[in-house]
Amino acid sequence: MSSGEFDYINWLRKRTPASAGVLVGPGDDTAVLRAPSGPLLVTTDMLLEGSCFRLAEAGPFRIGRKAMAVNLSDIAAMAGIPTAAVVSVGLPRDGGRELAKQLYLGMRKVADEFDVPLVGGDTNSWDGPLSISVTMLGEATPRGPVLRSGAKLGDWIMVTGPLGGSLLGHHLDFMPRVREASRLHELADLHAMIDISDGLAKDLHHICEESRCGAVLHADAIPISHAAKELAAKDGLPELDHALSDGEDFELVFTVSHEDGERLLREQPISGLTLHRIGKIVAKGYEIERNGQRLPLEPRGYEHVMRD
């Protein structure tokens, strides 16, 4: 949940020796472990008061729900099935017990949506602010997990919903795209996928890095949420900037063959959402096409997404 995350992950990856039991180590949406029964998915996400949320604004129930939901979203990004969660919590000393209950009820609310049991935890009191870490386990579907590294030249880049302005509420109330991802993976050979937590421009870039390819987005094709428009009206920034670089949409961006992409776009087979084609995978470069012009797209958040 932090912008500094990726440097550290790269540092860590270089120091993680290959291990026979590890199919995918640090750097994808989840790790993938070799298990006799099929790939085992593991992911962890920490939410920190003041950095990832403000308890006074959101309330403990919604924070608990979000802590669980962001991990479910990581499992969704592998087209996996979540199976169990463990939770560790650092509680402020004042009112910690009632806080813990509300957190837990929020966690259960969204975990129950996907029949995910909370199987263990570690609850502590301390003098620091609220700190919550959830670890989620999952299984891959028979087609295997969808990694960030599988995008192919000519692939269509698609997204599962409108983007931007999550700050206005969606980041607390989103429903992780677990079922939608599984269904998509049944219907098409998903080449690469990621959930949008840092913003489209940044997260799609992770796919390009891992797949060693480039991408061109079509500005007019990017679905912009109502919240992005509302925010743009307030802050004067272009709506498109919000859609490209606001974080925590938790929609999925994925790549498929041209043929699969055309079919998905025509058939719109996932109830409750509209699939959008927003660009294509190219050999190199990272650009956005607008009014017939291609501009470099910065793989980063919020400000100055596009150099122009």
Next chain:
Amino acid sequence: MSSGEFDYINWLRKRTPASAGVLVGPGDDTAVLRAPSGPLLVTTDMLLEGSCFRLAEAGPFRIGRKAMAVNLSDIAAMAGIPTAAVVSVGLPRDGGRELAKQLYLGMRKVADEFDVPLVGGDTNSWDGPLSISVTMLGEATPRGPVLRSGAKLGDWIMVTGPLGGSLLGHHLDFMPRVREASRLHELADLHAMIDISDGLAKDLHHICEESRCGAVLHADAIPISHAAKELAAKDGLPELDHALSDGEDFELVFTVSHEDGERLLREQPISGLTLHRIGKIVAKGYEIERNGQRLPLEPRGYEHVMRD
């Protein structure tokens, strides 16, 4: 790692519905999940600056090592084999990068001892103190995981090493009893086991609660560490109090049949440690026998362990 942990876990257990995939839910050293290849162990422990450690005293390398080691110890307490870990960290903003590296090197130091890969993580910066959460996965050995709930009437209660005074350094430098636990489980039918994190008097009581039985300890038989003696000389408390109620020894306390116990005691089959018989499982009550007298033993830490 906190005294308030257990109330919350009981609250949580009551609210955790039975699930076909969960063999053991919250309340043992690890959760046990049903996997086609055999039971899957999952545990999580959080270390918090100022509550569980003082960074300035211990340094980040040793804190990282400890964060990993306490989780390994939970896997050991199930006689399991650790297979992979994920880590989430909340870093203070100042010096966070160097801190993260040292933490990681400490984690790797002890993880490498057991060939446990760090497969993923979430690294964040915030305004709070250092917060580290490790989740460890493991497999059960063919004999299955050793739960807290399996103690039987007449069982011997045994411990893997001397207790108390961990505060003087052992709590940072202990080696989790992973190999010793596996070996013991090969050599004998371990009925119940727990690692000593809260102190013998408190942790053995968890075995009694889960096994619905009582225990009698023999005061003279409890192995007292040099550190406990050193601490007792300083603070004037009885050495035995330190051995009974200081936390973080990370030795294992387990129960076996009388016959297995006698054999283990005679053969001392685990290199590098001496097994001690410290008491026996009885139908009810929780007592300690000293100078021919039985006194109630309080299942709690540090002060006033024994009413007398």
